[in-house]
Amino acid sequence: MKNWILCLVSCLLAGCGGGGVAKPTVEENVYAHVVGLGDASGNEEMFQAAFVSGAAPKNRKDYGKYAFIVEGQAEINGDEANVPVKVIGGVISSQDGDRAAKKKSGDKSETQMTWKLQREGKEWKIKEAPLPG
Template sequence: MKMKSILGFALALCACAILGCGSSEGIKPTDEQNVFASVEGLGDIAGDEAMFADAFVPGSVPENRREYSERGYQVTGEPTYAGDQVTVPVKIFGVMHATSSSESRAKRGNSVAETQQTWTLEQVDGQWKLKDAPLG
């Protein structure tokens, strides 16, 4: 009978691990997940001036915010950590669209050459923020 209890407990533990039990409040994203999110979400937040500024270390916000909003970003390798800084290889891609009130001109676009850059992030008050994010 004792063996059945142990086996039942083990199965219940496995089910909880697989299905998840309880709340996920205690689960925090890893540094790597936060770094990837900071890089790969930049195109989306670049549309908002305040959010764009908040994504960067104070004093390092690029003035060409619109160019950042017209591109996409993907981390293409492993981050390299050095204390409160991390460097990541980033693929930059996308298409810039010229828009106007005329629908016939709204779809014009110029392709942007895909490029690979190395970006640097710094931890500020527990958050990873971009310090150096060249476009090319």
């Protein structure tokens, strides 16, 4: 009985402290939408959902050819954000299969762009995500 009580007290003490999952910041939510767009481009519904209603570009598959990295600090003003994005081309895309693996590694390029995001309800979505060229 004594061991059972010690076990119960230990479990209760280990669970105390108000831990849990930290809520993401506004910046983290904005950045996640930018970085995840390459993956979302593989699925029409996910790609459309990443953008503000009616703002999704028609060249969805082109986004799968790039990697996107937030380069610097986003300017967030209320429900709008301007995000400096490094667009990296020449990345092997899992959507292209073996064809992408045969590409030369010298085809890699990096371009600085500014993307615009907007809060739609409680969720951040992409309003403008220009690609190089």
